Amino acid sequence: MSRWTAAQLEAIGERNKNLLVAAAAGAGKTSVLVERIMQRITDPDDPLELDQLLVVTFTNAAASQMRQRIGAALTARLCAHPGAKTRRQLLLLNMASINTLHASCLDLVRSHHYRLGLDPSFRVAGEDEAALVRENILDELLEKRYDEGDPLFLALSDDYGGEKGDASLAELVLRLWDFARSHPDPAAWLDGATAAFAAPVAGLDDLVWSGSIREAVRLAVETAHQLVTQALEGAGAPGGPAVYAPVLARDLDMTGDLRRWLDGPWESLREAFGKVVWARLPACREKDEGMVARVRGLRERAKEILKEVRERFMAREPGEILTDLRKLAPFVGRLTALVREFDSAYQEVKLARGLVDFGDLEHFALRLLTGPGGDPSPLALALRERYAEGLVDEYQDINPVQETILCMVSRGDNLFLVGDVKQSIYRFRLAEPCLFLEKYRRFPSGPGGGERRIHLTENFRSRP
Structure with missing residues (x-):
């Protein structure tokens, strides 16, 4: 009896198309991903080398676990079927592209820093260090705006600063800045957000x-x-x-x-x-x-x-929501202006200190991969030749700039995307294009064509 369900076997064996595997918790999605990798590199007719696969996770722990599971599977196969091919894949394991997207972006930026005008000795700031730098910059910026006494800024601070100082306003600025940077063009996204609140609308639709x-x-x-x-x-x-x-x-x-x-x-x-x-x-x-x-x-x-x-x-009446949105329009304009000022000051400090943060890595990588007119650069085309398939775990966590990077290095028919349907609902954020959901709706569930959606619904954790 096969250890795999029919749906899992389809996810493991389907080839030459973009696949979205919509998996519930406990449906064995990581096991399916590992088995797909094993079958790709041990295919008797069209085997791939392990370093021809781009495997993307969203945490270092997940990347390490993925590498360990592939290594264990290769070791087990080598014991059962000794051979030079399997030994070679084990040797390639430590050099294979099984990383977080940030780690892959860092490799690109280090190798091509001269194209970006970066000092080769640049350093990636840790989360705590970067957060402290941002906090100091934002404190100085807000202090300046208080001294200027701009009525709209003061009203913004009164309404959103909180009862104890301006901590809530500072958090709001940082969250909006961080969200804008999750898009390929943060400035354009901020423009759109400002315009969206100011645009006249008749209804929620x-x-x-x-x-x-x-x-x-x-x-x-x-x-x-x-x-x-x-x-x-x-x-x-x-x-x-x-x-x-x-x-x-x-x-x-x-x-x-x-x-x-x-x-x-x-x-x-x-x-x-x-x-x-x-x-x-x-x-x-x-x-x-x-x-x-x-x-x-x-x-x-x-x-x-x-x-x-x-x-x-569905909790609130549509009329109430529209009224609140109209009242928010001037505050949103002032808030996005603050975000731009903060970003400019932050970039200056990082440049002076030779620092980059994780968001910089994504945007620098995207610059390297984007040619004139938004087409793939020669570097992106070379990576398309290098990687026969891209496999992404926890795809529901992807943001627009990361999605654009993946599109630049994929051929259009070689992405294997695994996501948790339930998490994609619970993590939904109002102003973010829901990339997982768009593909979920667009990709057909049947075979044929260049795109397909496969459901993994059986929960193996809750089996009696």
Whole structure:
């Protein structure tokens, strides 16, 4: 009996296309990623070298664990099937590109510092050091603005500075600055954010963020509908809690109603969420407690997802939201101006001290990879030739500048992206383009074509 489910085997074996693997917690996504790497480098017909793969994680610990798991798999294979090919892959393991994106960007910047005009002795500031530098710069900047007595700035400080000094305002400036830097062109993003609050709108559907919000809501509803469908199938299976079936059928009709309103007016969708009521499941005397627990668990996950969406996006009247946005417009303009001033001062200090931070690494790497007109540079084209496939773990954590870097070094048909569907909902941020959700909706679930979405839904951690 195969240790892999049918969906996992598809994720492991599909080739020559961009793949989005949407995985729930406990669905074995990291194991699938490692097995895919193993099959790519041991393919009897078209084997790759380990250093032809670009493997991206988002923490050093995850990168180290990934390298260890690949090493363990190679060692086990070498014991079972000794051969020069496997020994070579073990030798390549320490040199393979299995890193955080920041580490990969640092390698690029170190190798091509002269193209950026950087001193080769530049140093990457640690998080604590960089945070202290930013804090000192921002304290000085805010002090200057207080001395100037600008009425709009003082009003901004009164409303958002907090009861004890201006700590809340400082935090707001830093969060907005950090978020702007997660985009390929931070200045353009700040311009857009300022304009978005000032633009006249008739309703929530006219807001620039409405598309991203709808993508998050769509994924939540589709996921909940799929979970209820699985629960109903489980109730009808041998040994399943058949007594749950009538209630689950009504649940399925309810989530189906939500799906029908996904492309309708926002107020209609909000009203549909207001009608969501989960009936109580009847008492069950089935002996297969594992099946009963699985069906109940699937339903509970669906309930949690829809509750999160309702609390996050549907709680307030649209008119109240629009009124608040209009009041915020002048404050947002002053706040983005502060962010620009802070960024300019911070860049000057880093340049004087020969420092770069993690955000600089991403933007420097993007400059190296971008040619005239935004096309891939010769360096980017060379990396496309070097890497036969890019594999990204925890893809739901990616930001726009990181996504752009990946696009520059990929050919358009060789990305393997693994993300946690649930986390993509819970980590959704209002003003951020939801890259995971956009691909989730756009990529077809069936084979054929240059893009595909595969679902890993079975939770192996909760098996009885």
